[in-house]
Amino acid sequence: MSTGEKLIQMVIAIALFFAIVAAILLLTQRFRSRRGELVQAAGFVLPATILIALGLLYPAIKTIYLSFRDSYSTKFVGLDNYKTIFTSKAELTVLGNTAMWVIITPIAATLIGLVYAVLVDHARMERLAKALIFLPMAISLVGASIIWKFVYDPRIGLLDAITGKVGLGSDHVWYANPSAHPWNNIWLIVILIWVQTGFAMTVLSAAIKAIPTDIVEAARLDGVGGFKMFRYITVPSIRPTVVVVLTTITITTLKAFDIIQTISAGGAYHTSVLAYEFYFQAFKAFNSGLSAALAVLIFVLVLPIVIYNVRQMRKADAR
Template structure:
C-alpha cells in the first residue's frame, strides 16, 4: 500500500468518525426530556462500550479460555500450562527476572526522582535541571533501548571505551548473566526517573508553606526536613508513582526485545508471552502467561486507583 493510499484510508476513517458523531447528534438533538437525555447519553456511550468489549474484554476472556487448552488449542489440559510456568526451569528463570525488575525498577526510579526533585526545588536552574532528567520520557522505550544498546556495545560502546581507558578492560555487558538483567533495568530507570521527578516535584510544591515554616522555626532542616516533613506529606503521591512504574515494569517488552531478544537468560513475562505465542505458536502456554501478567497487574491497578481517589479527595 502506497503512502497516498494510506493517507486516503486515514482520511476516510476520520470522515466516518465525524459522520457517526453527526448522525448521533442529529438523531438526539430534539430529545429534551429526561428519557431523551438518557437516550442521548446511551447513543454516545454504547459505541465506546462496544469498542472496549471488542478490543479489551473479548481478548481477555479468550486468553483465559485458551490458557486451559493445549499447544494448538485443540484439547483442554486443565491447569497444565500454569503448572509448566511454575515448574519449567527456563520459565522459573523468567519469573525470577520479572521479580527483580518489579522490585528494583520502581524503588530506584522513584528514589532518584524524589531526591532529584528535592535537590533542584527552588534552585535558579530548576527548569533546566528538570528538563534534562525529563528528556528520556520523550523517547519511546524502543528508542531508549537502541541508544543504550550502543552504550553497551562490545566494540564501539561508550561504556567499554570508558572502562578500557580506566584500565578495567572490556566486558560483554548484555551477555553475562545475571548482571545483564541489571544493565537492562538501568534503561527503564533512566526513562522512568523523569516521570517520578515530575509528579513528586509537583507534590512537593503543594506542601503548605505553613507546615514548612513551622518546621524551620522548630529548628528542623536538611535531612530531618526531608524525613519528617517532605516524605510524610507526599506519601500518597510516592505510592502512586511506585505503583504506576510497577505496572510499566510488568510490561517491559520493548527493552528486552530490542537489546537481547530474550537471550542470555534475560527474558521476562511480557517477552516470554510474545515468544511462546508468536514465535513458538504455543497458544496455550502463551495465553497462560498473559493471564498471569493480568493477575499480577490487577491488584496494583486497583490499589493505584484507590490512592488516586484519596489524592483527589484531599
C-alpha cells in the same frame, strides 16, 4: 499510502463520526420525557460500550479460554499451562527475572527521581537540570536500548573506557555473560531506570512544589532542616504521589519488552521476562495455550496495582 489518501481517510472518518452523532440525535429528539433522556443517553453510550466489548472484553475472555487449551487450541488441558509456568525451569527463570525487574526498577527510579527533585528544587539552573534528567523520556525504549548497547560495547563502549581508565580492566562482557545470570539482567534494568527516572522526577517535583509554604515555614521555625525536612515534611506530604509513581513504573516494568528484544537478542543469556516470554511463545514457539496463560498472569499481576492506585487517588480527591 500517499499523504492525499491519508487526508481523504481522515476526512471520511470525521464525516462518519458526525453522521453517527446526527443520526442518534435525529432518532432520539422526539423523546422529551425522563425515559426519553435515558434513551438518548443510551444512544450515545451504546456504540462506545459495543466497541469496548469487542476491543477489550472479548479478547480478554478469549485469552482466558485459550489459556486452558493446548498449544494448538484443539484440546482442553485444564491448568497444565499454568503448572508449566510455575514448575518449568525456563519459566521459573523468567519469573525470577521479572521479579528482579519489578523490585529494582520502580524503587531505584523513584528514589533517584525524588532525591534529584529535592536537590534541584529552587536551584539557579533548575529548569536545565530537570530537562537533562527528563531527556531520556523523549527517547523510545528501542532508541534507549541502542544507545546503551553502544555504551556496553566491549570494544568502543564508554563503560569499558571508564573501567580501563580507573584500572579495572577492559573488554568486559556486560550483559551477555552466560555465567553471570543476575548481572545480565541488572545491566538491562539500568536502561529502564535511566528512562523512568525523568518521569519520577517530573511528577515528584510538581508534588514538592505543591506542598503548602506555611508547613515548610513552620518546620523551619521549629529548627527542622536538611535531611529531617526531607524525612518528616517532604516525604509524608507527597506520599500519595510517591505511591502513584511507584505503581505506574511497576506497571511499565511488567510490560517491558523493547529492551529485551533490542539489546539481548530476544531474551538470550537468561534475560527473558514475562512480557517477552508471552511474545516468544505466541509468535515464535507458536504455543497459543502457554502464551495465553502468560498474558493472563501479567493481567493478574497488574490488576491489584491498578486497583490500589485508583483507591489511593480517590482517597486523595476525598481530602
